[in-house]
Amino acid sequence: MLFSKRTNWDRKPNALNQLMDELKLQGAAIVDLTESNPTRCAFAYPPEILQSLPDAKNLQYAPDSMGTLPAREAAGRFCRFDPRRTILTSSTSESYAYLFRLLLDPGDKVLVPRPGYPLFQFLLELNDAHYEHYPLVYDQGNWRIDFNRLERLIDGRTKAIIVVNPNNPTGSYVKAEELRRLSAVCRKHGLAIISDEVFFDYRLNDGPFVSLREHNDVLTFVLGGLSKSMGLPQMKLGWMLVNGPDGLVNEALARLEIIADTFLSVNTPAQNALAAWLAHAETMRTQILQRVKSNLECLTKSGVNVLSVEGGWYAVVHAGHIDEESFVLDTLRRHHILVHPGFFFDFELPGHLVLSLLPPQERFVKIISVLGGQDG
Ligand SMILES: Cc1ncc(COP(=O)(O)O)c(C=O)c1O
Structure with missing residues (x-):
């Protein structure tokens, strides 16, 4: 074998990737609540960030x-x-x-x-x-x-x-x-x-x-x-x-x-x-933290069972006796909302979902009715 054993990964797409590809082909607008790329979450980046780039020192x-x-x-x-x-x-x-x-x-x-x-x-x-x-x-x-x-x-x-x-x-x-x-x-x-x-x-x-x-x-x-x-x-x-x-x-x-x-x-x-x-770090952190806090508050107030979270960009929901994979696939197929099943993160016990708290609130709230809360 020409290639190393360490790169012999199983590259078959999982059921979630397959369904995402199908829905994208159909032109479905997916609400991605696994999004952890902040540059896709409508934050206002200070324009000064780009000002240092044309500096001649960079040559x-x-x-x-x-x-x-x-x-x-x-x-x-x-x-x-x-x-x-x-x-x-x-x-x-x-x-x-x-x-x-x-x-x-x-x-x-x-x-x-x-x-x-x-x-x-x-x-x-x-x-x-x-x-x-x-x-x-x-x-x-x-x-x-x-x-x-x-x-x-x-x-x-x-x-x-x-x-x-x-x-x-x-x-x-x-x-x-x-x-x-x-x-x-x-x-x-x-x-x-x-x-x-x-x-x-x-x-x-x-x-x-x-x-x-x-x-x-x-x-x-x-x-x-x-x-x-x-x-x-x-x-x-x-x-x-x-x-x-x-x-x-x-x-x-x-x-x-x-x-x-x-x-x-x-x-x-x-x-x-x-x-x-780094002079703008606090501006960015404040914006991101505000988004994370308000999405978390909205989730908690809706009555969804959110596990206690002290920091970071994610919330873990305990959704009861669900089969995580079927629930996540069904949520994507029927509601066009993507969340991660707990098993992606090796939760020991079943029934968990992981949500990114970064997306703008109008996108984020769409999950609440699916999870059985009162709002959304
Ligand atoms: C806990 C943790 N560490 C490290 C990273 C990777 O960070 P970087 O983009 O600096 O490689 C991530 C990315 O999501 C992360 O969640």
Whole structure:
């Protein structure tokens, strides 16, 4: 076989993709409540974002493997973190790929949260890594890490634990007490922590919420980027903050520098513009947060069973004893509304649906009558 086994994916379209294709061919207008691309959700982007692009500096190529110093300083100021321990990448997905190359030999293992974000499977498989899910359990209106099960998954090949803070799609943050336990587990087994904080600033209540930025007990990587912080996925700029014991941090930075130097993937115009763009981060975050809050409020008030959500861009609905796949297909076929079934995110229990809270409210409310609420 010419091609690698790791790219031997089952590429047959699933039933949902097939139905979407059919409906698109028929010219149906689909209300897509899985939309997580903010540039398609009618936000008002400040026109100043484009002003830095014609700068003549953008015709000069003077690459710096970790990212140019002014851009790292801008990211560092934004994250309140030391720019010398900040590395720029072209996206959070790329940051993950660099970290898997840094930490894992083929066959080594990473623990990822479940329910969780489906991209991990591909990122890990592409890097010849194994993964196992540790459960987040929904208990009395709160998501918590099941530490007993997490610890049982750790073996001699385990290298790192990923936390998504707040998690996609459960919207749950890591609690201070959980961080203490996580830290103890990682110290005991010599593991690194990767904290994906792309949604950290989208807080839906007063917390308290802990970022792992300050966490230095064990080697810790905190990931973020423009894609979520400013709703600018197309600008392809992410950052990775490295914290922990000095010796490990210095070794990690030195190795990451070589990985990054191999690709030099962060484009120059985005780095040159970063400081100016980040000056508009709050404007964008405010707009996005307002949309997320008002869609969530509308869903909650309608009487639909929404699980508690602390942050991020998604809501999880528990729709009772439904067969998720039939419900989602039926909703698409009959109402032309697309939502995601919980099994896409590996929910342990059935009956869940995942909705993006980004779409404009006039589109978003269309789901409410389908879910059996009073409005819409
Ligand atoms: C939790 C989480 N991390 C990372 C990413 C990827 O972000 P980026 O666009 O920076 O690769 C996403 C995208 O949806 C996400 O939900």
